[in-house]
Amino acid sequence: MVKMEIINESEEKISILLKETDRAFVNALRRSLMSDTPKMxxxxxxxxxxxxxxxxxxxHRNGAAIARxxxxxxxxxxxxxxxxxxGVDYTVWETNGPLPDEMIAQRLAMVPIPxxxxxxxxxxxxxxxxxxxxxxxxxxTCNMIYTCTAYGSKEGSTVTAGDMVFLGAQSLEITEHYRTIPITKLYKGQMLEFIAIAVMGVGSEHAKWSPVCGVTFVPRSVAIINNKVRARVLFRLKLGITARDFDKKGRLEDIDKVKTLITELHHVGDGTEEKVEFKDAITIEEIPGEFIFSFETDGSMAPQTALKKAAASLSMSFGSLEEDLAAVL
Ligand SMILES: [Zn+2]
Ligand SMILES: [Zn+2]
Incomplete structure (x- = not known):
């Protein structure tokens, strides 16, 4: 059974430590997150x-010319x-703008829908x-409807994702953070009006239904001091990591500190004068079966929700595989 530990988590980003697993499983989870996690x-x-x-x-908006x-x-x-x-009694507005409708529709599709x-x-x-x-x-229960009516101005007004109004619970309006996504710009006499319908889909059908980005995993590693005397070459440089960060056995296990140390080792690595003296006084070793898995969501859902849904769809595909095998064998 895979064990999970959350290393850090914010509204949109998460890093998890996975234990007692292998590369194939972690990669399956990664692919499931990108292409099999339901999203609106x-x-x-x-x-x-x-x-x-x-x-x-x-x-009041009158039809073109009929009331004139x-x-x-x-x-x-x-x-x-x-x-x-x-200009005195009425103004004329036409539903056109600098961007073609197809392009606006494409831009709308990329807006993260809660x-x-x-x-x-x-x-x-x-x-x-x-x-x-x-x-x-x-x-x-399967369609989310957004409406938008926006008018231009002489200086030009940017129509943003926040100009869309959701017909339903306020909690499902485009979130504050994403309300500034620009859709198009309108000038005097130009207006835009549309009804947009969001549906549930998965990333394997279209990238707009993929709720995550930057899904990566790396093996978890620890740092080991092989030679205390020569390791001082690095500590003398007074970078972030000091000898005190290592335990009595000369091991450093803290995930963030190991990450910092890996970049700091470049100061005594290939192409430096210090390398001659330092040799491999500190080495980085991978822990078998442990991986650091991290990703970011597009804002349509919390990272934990995405992870749960990805795991659910992964176990569902394996469940159906089991059924298929049972039928064949
Ligand atoms: Zn009137
Ligand atoms: Zn329905």
Whole structure:
């Protein structure tokens, strides 16, 4: 049974010490995190298209030209004010901007959508819609709907991920940290309006459904003093690690300190004058079966959640493998 110890953890990053395992297992966990961990991401975007006359008295959006006096319109559809002069009575807004819709949709897909695995399901296994044909699927427990209406300005206004409004619990709005992700920039007369739908998916289908980045693992190592006298060559340089960091047997096991020591050993390593005297007074040795596993999430879920979901999907694939083998053998 693999043992896990959390070395350090923050909102988005985690480092774990894995014991009594091997490279193949740790790598399987790594791949499962990247490609088999369920996550919500925007899959469909419906853009509003058209030109509008916005009434400057009440802010009501009238269809293009129909309410204008020049075209025989009876005025603003909401307050009835005559729309005579552009810039005085009304302003014209068109749903176009510097970026094509496809590009905006692609950018939206990369925004980390807060993922709640208890509340949302895959469309295909959603309790309400799993029996429907794929085109008809989509309900409150498998789709997350975001809306956005943004107007440009003379100086240019940046539309960001935070301009999207989630139709539902406030806890699932785009998180504070990611609200500044720029989507596009709009100038005077340009507007953007869309409805975006996020669904659950996995990274093997598309990178937008991969909740992690920088998933790495290294063997856990310890430092050993082989020769106390020659080791002083390093300690004399007064870097971070001192002789006191080692225990009585001349071993250093602290993970962070070993990491620091590895970089400091370059001062007495290849290409330095000190190497001649230092030789290999301190060596780094790997501990068999122990690995330091670390990764970062994209902000859609906590690192521990991602790890649990990855482990669950890994054990599920092995479970089905067992069934397959039982059927064949
Ligand atoms: Zn009006
Ligand atoms: Zn559903």
């Amino acid at each position: 991401a925007i899959e469909t975007v419906r853009f509003q298209m058209g030109t509008f006359d916005v009434c400057l008295s009440c802010g 006096e020049a075209s025989g319109g009876s005025g603003c559809g909401n307050c009835g004010k005559k729309l005579d002069k552009e 993922t709640n695995h208890e509340e949302y399901h895959f469309e295909a296994s959603c309790p309400t819609c799993k029996d429907l044909v794929p085109e008809d699927r989509g309900c409150m």
